[in-house]
Amino acid sequence: MSQLDSSLFFPDSLAAPVNVSIRDLKGSSAVVTWDIPDGEPVIGFAITQQKKDVRMLRFIQEVNTTTRSCALWDLEADTDYIVHVQSISISRPSPLSEPLQFKTPKEAETQASKSKDEVTMEEVGQNAQLRAAELIIIVVVLIMWAGVIALFCRQYDIIKDNEPNNNKDKAKNSSECSTPEHPSGGLLRSKV
Secondary structure, X not given: OOHHHHHHHOOOOOOOOEEEEEEOOOOOOEEEEEEOOOOOXXXXXXXXXXXXXXXXXXEEEEEOOXXXXXXXXXXXXXXXXXEEEEEEOOOOEXXXXXXXXXXXXXXXXXXXXXXXXXXXXXXXXXXXXXHHHHHHXXXXXXXXXXXXXXXXXXXXXXXXXXXXHHHHHHHHHHHHHOOOOOOOOOOOOOOO
């Protein structure tokens, strides 16, 4: 049934999304994009994804959104898919868009097409996790060093507190026995 025929049965219905296309096509993911006719009171979208010649269907519904794209994930490499997009209003959904058929590339093709400078979101996530782990290790090492320094200072204060008393006693004992002529101690004897 075409859009014209459906408008005869549902005069207040929305027009189906137009210009449905696929971008960022990879072996296991893709992004479907679309446009809606101007002036349509749209509150969300519904996307249906189906493997060609297979009855299994994935239904993605997003409400309270103005986005005109949706990520398709967990796709199988080298597989044909069919996608429909539908606008949702407060009263009812629009008819389905024209079917869009696409095929995911083989995994080998995806890896070969990836340039050396291209960074995927997965790699960014791994780098962020690695940086977080490095930061945790650095913080733990700094805390351990602070603990070692605090322990050293505490022990040093204990040693320092005990040491001056011993030095005063030694200084007192040696000064009682020493004279200017005999710094190592002893009595001053005169030669008569």
